[in-house]
Amino acid sequence: xxxxxxSQAKVSRHMEILQSFDTLGFLTxxxxxxxHNLGGRRNTTRILSDMAEYLxxxxxxEKVYYLNAHGRKTIGSTTIRRRTIQIHHTLIRNQVYVRFRxxxxxxxxxxxxxxxxxxxxxxxxRLNGQYVFLEVDVxxxxxxxxxxxxxxxxxxxxxRWQQKYGVFPSILYVTVSEYRQKRLRAIMGDLKAExxxxxxxx
Numbered sequence: 001x002x003x004x005x006x007s008q009a010k011v012s013r014h015m016e017i018l019q020s021f022d023t024l025g026f027l028t029x030x031x032x033x034x035x036h037n038l039g040g041r042r043n044t045t046r047i048l049s050d051m052a053e054y055l056x057x058x059x060x061x062e063k064v065y066y067l068n069a070h071g072r073k074t075i076g077s078t079t080i081r082r083r084t085i086q087i088h089h090t091l092i093r094n095q096v097y098v099r100f101r102x103x104x105x106x107x108x109x110x111x112x113x114x115x116x117x118x119x120x121x122x123x124x125x126r127l128n129g130q131y132v133f134l135e136v137d138v139x140x141x142x143x144x145x146x147x148x149x150x151x152x153x154x155x156x157x158x159x160r161w162q163q164k165y166g167v168f169p170s171i172l173y174v175t176v177s178e179y180r181q182k183r184l185r186a187i188m189g190d191l192k193a194e195x196x197x198x199x200x201x202x
Contacts (some may be wrong), residue, residue: 014051014077021067022053022077023106024094026087029063034100038083058083062093088127092174092198093122099201102127114160119151124169131169138176142183145173149187170194174201 006138017036021027027035033044048055048063054071054167057063066081097106110124123134137145149171153160156168171193173184184195 009073013047016048017051018054018067018071018075020073021065022075024097025081026064026066026090028091028095030096031098032065052081053134060087081176089136089138092138095137095201096123096134096174099128100125101148112155112161114155114158117151117154119155130167131165133169133171135171135173137173137180137184145184146187149191153189154192157171172196174198
């Protein structure tokens with residue numbers, strides 16, 4: 001269904017949805033439903049079906065959509081998305097976006113460098129004027145989480161972030177089980193942090 005054949009309201013809605021795919025890459029049916037307040041599941045499925053010429057999809061627990069070449073051209077996007085083994089990780093990160101709507105700032109894979117060190121957040125976002133570092137934990141070894149958390153501690157203690165931006169951000173970890181949640185909470189120590197499960201951000 002081409003945009004030319006739609007009412008202005010529907011064109012606007014379709015364009016907003018396409019822009020969300022450009023921002024986030026991959027979204028499930030449920031995430032599109034929540035993010036754009038589309039009401040029931042049936043209505044969301046119908047709208048996405050109407051937009052089929054702009055989207056590619058695959059099934060993973062539920063249907064996952066992303067922009068195809070025509071969708072990218074329609075909104076002037078130059079970012080080509082491909083399904084990778086990181087897709088589950090990406091969808092959890094995007095669920096955080098859907099849950100909190102951080103419209104002030106959203107930087108996925110944000111590289112932070114100081115002195116001779118570097119860390120890459122799963123996302124850095126700002127909510128109510130406050131920065132938050134997001135980490136998504138799916139299956140990585142707990143030792144890797146410990147190393148990442150120690151890097152956050154070193155960044156805080158260096159004072160470099162505070163010199164540039166003010167208060168050091170809180171860290172939001174989202175993980176897949178209550179067992180991993182407890183382990184991560186224990187590792188956080190004196191860092192200002194919250195550890196949630198995926199169920200908490202649905």
